Amino acid sequence: MKRILFAVVGAISLSACAQAPDSAKAPGAMASSAGGTMAAKAPAAAAAPKAGTPEARALDAIGKLNARVKPDKVGPAPMPGFQEAIVGGQVVYVSNDGRYLFLPGSGGALYDVDARKNLSETALASMRKDLLKTIPVSERIVFAPANPKYTVTVFTDVECGYCRKFHSEIAEYNRQGIAVQYLAFPRMGLGSDDYKKMVSVWCAPDRRKALTDAKNDHQIQPRSCKTSVNQQYDVGQRAGLTGTPMILAADGTQLGGYIPPAALRATLDKLAADSAKTASAGPGGAAGGL
Structure with missing residues (x-):
């Protein structure tokens, strides 16, 4: 984004x-010859x-x-x-x-x-929804409450700090009525150490525990088996993923990266309300806000 x-x-x-480090300097400052910084002069209005x-x-x-x-x-x-x-x-x-x-x-x-409608996101959401259908729930690592109000798909990575922060609050997401279905996206690429860890997670007899252990830097047993990790990685790329985590609503709408539990619930509530409003307006009705 x-x-x-x-x-x-x-x-x-x-x-x-991100998949690649961001080396951009902070805006509004320039390096001085002495190695310090000085404020950039604002252009005239x-x-x-x-x-x-x-x-x-x-x-x-x-x-x-x-x-x-x-x-x-x-x-x-x-x-x-x-x-x-x-x-x-x-x-x-x-x-x-x-x-x-x-x-x-x-x-x-x-x-x-x-x-106030993102026309590109509307097209992408529909495509993402179809792409996600190619990966069965049995191939996802699911953390869900008994009766979830919402279900989100989250492309995750075991090394990413924001992914770890998200997972550290997984119980609270569930308490908010949100079921989380994880898909693998080793951001360092196929064949990387990151990728091998995720394959080991998906090959573990208890994937939920293995994923939690990996995100907490606990040793997990290296394993190799036939998995859909490669397919999940491909789907993530085709879905427009640029960083992990990527949270997708059930309709394929991209909600963002790391979002705190209460904020994610509020976002999902708003998305549902906007969808209901659009449906009640019928064909040609006003779109939901951005």
Whole structure:
């Protein structure tokens, strides 16, 4: 996920372990010749565009999604019909009528500003739901309360700190009425030590205990057997995973990375309410909020 997605849309922060280390420096500072830092000088504020112009509509569109975000620059985009806005060092494209906002790059997303709907996520959610059906529950490691209100699928890794934090609170997720179905995603890649540990977990006679032990740095017996770990890893990649954990709702909606138990329950409640509202509105009804 890109920073701008959360800056503009105000979505849940994705706390996850990336597949590659992030070497980006913190914004707002530059290295001095003495090795220290000094604050970067803020650019002078640009004159507000005339009301009713494509530039003004682009600013209004961004403001509808997050009023706190102030683009550094807005002007005509290289392709016709769009304005190009620079926000926090990243580029956003807004249609000249202000209706659609596009976040380019890897994992780019297209938003319907008026409906406050992520059109790309809608398409991806449907695909993820179908992908998850290819992995039976018998191949997942499940931690569930007696009568769960919700079920989420979580792509996890035994080494990732956020995955370990999530699992350390698994009892509380269950108390919140949330069943967790784990799938394997060894973020260091197939054949890595991480991968071998996860294969050992999936080959263990008690997968739940083995997973808990692995996440707590307890020694687990190396094992080898026929597993679906490779398939799960492939499904994670095809589902658009960029870091672990990745939490998916039953409909395939990506909820974020690590989310505290109570916050996850609140997110699922809101998702269910939005879904019910959309269903009651019928075809063409308003979409749920972002």
